[in-house]
Amino acid sequence: MAPYESEDAPAAAQGEDTRSGRRKAVRYVVPVAVVGVTAATIGLVPALANSGDPDLPRITAQQLIEKIAKSDVQQLSGTVRISTDLGLPDLGGLQNSIAPGSSHGSGDGSSADPQSKLPELVTGTHTLRVAADGPDRQKVSLLEQGAEYSLIHHGKDVWGYDSKSNEVYHSTEAGPDRRDHRAEPPATPKDFAEKALKSVDDTTSVTVDGTAHVAGRDAYRLLIKPKQSGTTVGAISIAVDAKTGLPLKFTLTPRSGGDAVVDAGFTQVSFARPAASTFDFTPPKGAKVTEAEQGPKAREHDRKPGGGFAGGMNGAKVLGKGWTSVVTFDTGAKGGMPSGSQSGNLGGFLDSLGDKVSGKFGKGTVFSTRLVNALITDDGKVYAGAVTKDALVKAADAGK
CATH class of the missing domain: 3.30.310 (TATA-Binding Protein)
Structure with a gap:
């Protein structure tokens, strides 16, 4: 499939428009990370060979970036599939050695602390259920075999629950000083796309590379490729919902080629408002509840x-x-x-x-x-x- 449009978008203008046009869109409170540093280095999936892609109006790379920046989706629910292959050996029993408990000062290292889940997405394929209703209500659930880990943001409360260990992690937001959001790793295509677009400058080529169907939605494909040698990054391909401007999928392959390093995308998505009960949480009977450090004590812990x-x-x-x-x-x-x-x-x-x-x-x-x-x-x-x-x-x- 030939490129839908080939055009190097002006880097400085893109960066400025992306920053100025970005609204206070939904930010997911996420429990896990793929590897934060890879968020701006998403690679390109080979172009589809068939002609079943949607026929959409032409759009320039600059216009598509502006469309992403102006996207203001406040309600959604869906399923995200994330596959990661960094070429690491199976962590197996080393997981506890690499990340032994929480770094947030929870003391005894609760398995429900989001930081204890970080190694789990470094390799393999995982399924997340996501839901959002405005900036104050979000939920992400990591589905595991016979168990589930959920992180719920409801008002000032952030709850983590690990059904396998029956442990609960709780923190209370304190305005701009809240601690859990500061270390949010990316978990949705939107999260990755925002970080990737921050890397766009005069060392980057940006084009529109056709269209695609993603999770039943018509989408444009934005292609971001480094111009420099010496980087391991191949390219960035972001599927952008043609109607809402929400990133629906990204895929990462290194410059050396081969299978994707990171592939994340919605397999199902709805923009209807989720039921209010989706964001309700009460610690189950008998669960161990760990309270996060808050306020001056927590900030002092970070400065040590x-x-x-x-x-x-x-x-x-x-x-x-x-x-x-x-x-x-x-x-x-x-x-x-x-x-x-x-x-x-x-x-x-x-x-x-x-x-x-x-x-x-x-x-x-x-x-x-x-x-x-x-x-x-x-x-x-x-x-x-x-x-x-x-x-x-x-x-x-x-x-x-």
């Missing part, structure tokens, strides 16, 4: 100068521009990453991903996925981005 990655991220810097930009920070941990003999399962997992490198910066280890790579030097510095191993080494050499 911890060691390792958490402490280092506070001083993060960005090197380079566009798709080949690299984030760097100092963990303060000397001696590089622990080996398998030093830290058991976690060290063995890291060893399986690591590739020893050296340069003007010294020595270090590159940990690779099919999309995002990270160099951890022996003196405790980290360089990470959707770039090749050689690009990381060059960034480390330049940053020394």
Whole structure:
């Protein structure tokens, strides 16, 4: 299928229009993450070979971006399917080693804390049920075999419930200082599309690449491709609902080709108002309820100068521009990453991903996925981005 329209949209104008036209649209309170850093690096699905795509009026890339920015869907419900293949080995029993409990100060690490669900979408295919009724009522449920995890935002209350462990996590919003929303990972095509559009600049080609049917809806396909070499990103394809402007689907493949790294899209969607009872929640009898830290105590917890990655991220810097930009920070941990003999399962997992490198910066280890790579030097510095191993080494050499 030939491109519906081939046009490089003016990057600066796109970015400004996207920011200024964006309304206070529905933001889902989501329980899980695919891998936050990949949200702006979504790849392209090969064009459909048949001629069954909808015949829609012509639209430019600039007009389609503006349509997304002006989208103001306040009510919806549906099912989202997310598949992720970063090329990581099965985490299996390492899950608890990599993310042992909550980072939100809940103390004993409730399994219902959204942060405890983060590793689950790193690999495999998952189904989410989503519902929204304005900015104050949203629900996302992760459907598991014989169990379900739900995160419900209703007014000032945010509830997480893990049916497998019968545990409940509860936090109360406190205006702009609320803590749970700050770390929201993307879970719907809209979430990913918003992050992807922020990456559009003069290093990017933006075109309209035909039309498609998604979840029974007619949609345009927006194609975003990096112009730079050195990035692992292939392209971004976003299916945009022709009527509402809501992103319905995105797919990510790396520049190296092969299967999609991330594929997320609605399989069913309705724009009718969900029943009010959808957002009601009362902790089940006998459930263990964990209250999140709130107010000054919680904010003080965030400001603690911890060691390792958490402490280092506070001083993060960005090197380079566009798709080949690299984030760097100092963990303060000397001696590089622990080996398998030093830290058991976690060290063995890291060893399986690591590739020893050296340069003007010294020595270090590159940990690779099919999309995002990270160099951890022996003196405790980290360089990470959707770039090749050689690009990381060059960034480390330049940053020394």
